Amino acid sequence: MxxxxxxxxxxxxxxxxxxxxxxxxxxxxxxxxxxxxxxxxxxxxxxxxxxxxxxxxxxxxxxxxxxxxxxxxxxxxxxxxxxxxxxxxxxxxxxxxxxxxxxxxxxxxxxxxxxxxxxxxxxxxxxxxxxxxxxxxxxxxxxxxxxxxxxxxxxxxxxxxxxxxxxxxxxxxxxxxxxxxxxxxxxxxxxxxEYRYYQSNSMIQELDEITAKFKKERDNLNKAYHVHRKLIEELLAKQGLKKIVDLLYETTGLPVFIENEYNQIMVQSDHVTIDFDLEKINTETTKFISGPDGTGILRTPIWLEQEIKGYCSFLYLDGHTPNDLEHMVIDQASLTASIILLNENIKVNTEQNIRRGFLSDILGRRLEKEELYKIAYYLNFNPDDSYWMLTMERDINNSELNYEIEVNEDLIRYINLFFKERHVNAIVSQKAGKIIILVEYSSFKEVCMKQLKFIKQLLKHCSRRFGNYKFFVGVSSVVEKIDQLPILYDETLATLKAKNPNKQVQFFEDLGIESVLFQLPDETLINRFVHKQVGQLLECDKNSELTETLYAYIENGLNINHTAKALTMSISGLRYRLDKISDILNIDLNDTQSVFSVYMALNILKTKGKIKI
The missing domain is CATH 3.30.1380.20 (Trafficking protein particle complex subunit 3)
Structure with a gap:
């Protein structure tokens, strides 16, 4: 070989x-x-x-x-x-x-x-x-x-x-x-x-691809920088969120909207139609979410003080999806929006704190009339305008008082948003665990709505975020001067003392003469008065037959004939019941003074929902 x-x-x-x-x-x-x-x-x-x-x-x-x-x-x-x-x-x-x-x-x-x-x-x-x-x-x-x-x-x-x-x-x-x-x-x-190692790849071709990729990324960075510079210019010019949204729409051609932390849209560009349940697509990072009929949302949170305070979103149609540039732009937009919100929060919180301090000083009667009027004008409240007040109460766990105060503060911010959206001038504060809302009557009239309907809308608004709580609202009368606010506060407290568990909204003007008793600072005095007047009757009258008879007798002016007709019973039967009531209460039912006290006690029980007549 x-x-x-x-x-x-x-x-x-x-x-x-x-x-x-x-x-x-x-x-x-x-x-x-x-x-x-x-x-x-x-x-x-x-x-x-x-x-x-x-x-x-x-x-x-x-x-x-x-x-x-x-x-x-x-x-x-x-x-x-x-x-x-x-x-x-x-x-x-x-x-x-x-x-x-x-x-x-x-x-x-x-x-x-x-x-x-x-x-x-x-x-x-x-x-x-x-x-x-x-x-x-x-x-x-x-x-x-x-x-x-x-x-x-x-x-x-x-x-x-x-x-x-x-x-x-x-x-x-x-x-x-x-x-x-x-x-x-x-x-x-x-x-x-393993098979990729057997493939011969041209490094020149790969370098060309990398160069092209770098060029594209450089172009995206240039465009993103251009948008960022414009955003900063608007920020320095103290422009609001609406200007930012308009700038983003002009730059990207994409519909844009910004929400608050409660998923309510604060500002939006033109051509925004949203078919998404925004609460269900909240995210802590920038994320693209596909929706119905080829729509989609590129969504990023707006962070403020380590909490999400809103969302900035681009809307996509016809099956389009975001590119790298749009991811970069929306992150810049989110940062700019957070700075604007921070500035607005500082401004709003400062104003709200001043307003809350002003209300506290009025209720505590710490301001002279001249000083009160001066501050009222400064805070855009007409001292000679009419005002009414709501005090809102909810169940509070006193063993977790710090948490409850925090919940109240969150509730105050949410209620302020409600009044701001409706352009109603109001002060929302808290006192003794309750939420106090002072409402300027002239701005409320612009809503063109009755008080009860307006308050029900407020309760519905609160239930969206605070659905675990049941609220009771005491509503005051209307006063003509701002220095009469302590009267309104006392009226709302009296109304809450008279609250009926089955009735969320109670008006002071519906209380009648017994409202005087409800304004006693110690509720035990009211309970003692009621027990003294009708306690024995309630113990004996398990089916409320005698109580209803007594109430009807007083309502009919102590007239036996009218009462018998109202109750559709015989005069002899009525006399029998009245004699029995007189014996139980040990009073003369012809004594107007004694009967008046009993009548007030029955009305208190009726208002609180403890007896049904």
Whole structure:
């Protein structure tokens, strides 16, 4: 056997019976030897220059081309079976000096006789040995050239793509390397990760793609900076949220809207039609939410003092989705909106605190009339206007008083929003655990609504956010001067003392003469008065028959005939009941003074809902 031997007439197995030098010359007309240290140095340089992943791909493809070359040589020899070609691969592998020994552990075939997998062991791999000279074991297989070689060889001789993957490696501390060789179609999901190393990628093309990507990002940054600069200009010019929304719409062409923390839209651009339940798509990060009929919302929270105080959203139509620039712009818009809201909050809170302090001073009678009028004008309240007041009460857990005060403050902000939306001039504060609302009557009249309907709307507004609480509202009369506000406050407290559990809104003017008693500061005095007047009657009269008779008798002016007619009963029966009532209460029912006191007590019970007449 010598150079120029015709391999087509040589049995493949006979070649490997020759001495190594002759076998090499039989396969290759000319060979160039490369020291292992040179290959290792090349690996190190490539890893430091282009990274581990790219250098792995280079050596996998280098091994692949060697394997393909040897596979073509093997096919040019005479061979008896496919098994001859498979067994020749490890011998050629050893012939090159890549390793000391190869063992084919098993060859698997499927039920139809098609190749399923080949399990192979490699001993003393040159790539693993060179890696271990660094003194630190690898955390993953390193025999990339050998895997590429085996894949290239088997793919060529078997005339189908065979992918080889190393499952164990000596460089990882194993006593040998183990690989599995499988037809490409049998790899499934694992194929995608390994097969990419066999693909030749142009670095020039990738650099062009990266350059184009950088150019696009640079353009986006320039545009985002342009929008950011405009936003800052509007901010410095002390423009509000509406100007910001208009600027965003003009810049992006997208409908824009901004909500408060309660998902109520504060400002919006033109062409905004929202088919989303905004409360259900709240998010703590910038997020795109798809909606019905090809609509979508790019939504980002507005943070203020580490709390979400609203949302800024772009609206998308016809299946469009946001690009990178729009993500950048909406983040800038959110930051600008948070600064505007911070400024507005400081302004509003300062104004509200001044107003609340003013109301507290009036109720505490700490202001002289001249000073009161001066401050009222400053706070945009006409001292000579008419005013009315609401005091709102809810169940409070005194063991968690700090939390309850915090809830009240949150409730005050929410109620202020209600009055602001309706342009009603009001002061909302809290005192003794209750919410006090002073309403300027002239601005309320502009709403063109009756008091009861307006208050029910307020309660509905509160229930949206504070649905766990039941509120009771005491409503005062109307006074003509602002210095008469203490009277209104006393009236609302009296009304709440008379509250009926089944009636949320109670008007002071509905109380009647017994309202005088409800203004007593100590409610136990009221209860003692009621018990003294009718306590014994209530104990004896379990079905309320006598109580109803007494009430009807007083209502009919102590006239027996009129009372009998009203109750549709006989005069003798009525007299019997009245005598019995007189005995129980130990009073003369013809004594006007005694009867008047009883009548007041019954009205108190009736107002509180404790008796039904």
């Amino acid at each position: 010598h150079m120029g031997t015709d391999l087509s007439r040589t049995n493949l197995n006979d070649v490997f019976e020759l001495p190594k030098e002759e076998a090499l010359h039989a396969f290759y007309e000319r060979m160039v030897t490369i020291p292992i240290t040179a290959i290792s140095s090349l690996k190190q340089e490539l890893r430091s220059t282009i990274g581990d992943d790219r250098s792995k791909g280079i050596f996998v493809r280098y091994g692949w081309h060697n394997g393909v070359s040897d596979g073509e040589k093997a096919l040019s020899c005479e061979w008896k079976s496919e098994l001859d070609l498979i067994n020749a691969g490890p011998k050629l592998h050893q012939l090159h000096g890549y390793l000391d020994r190869v063992e084919i552990n098993d060859i698997h075939y499927d039920d139809e006789g098609d190749l399923d997998a080949i399990d192979v062991s490699w001993f003393n791999s040159f790539e693993a040995d060179e890696f271990l000279k660094g003194g630190i074991p690898s955390d993953q297989p390193v025999c990339h050239t050998m895997c590429g070689y085996a894949s290239g060889y088997l793919s060529t001789v078997l005339k189908r793509p065979i992918l080889v993957k190393e499952t164990k490696c000596s460089a990882m501390g194993e006593d040998k390397c183990e690989v599995i060789c499988m037809p490409m179609e049998k790899w499934g999901q694992e194929l995608e990760n």
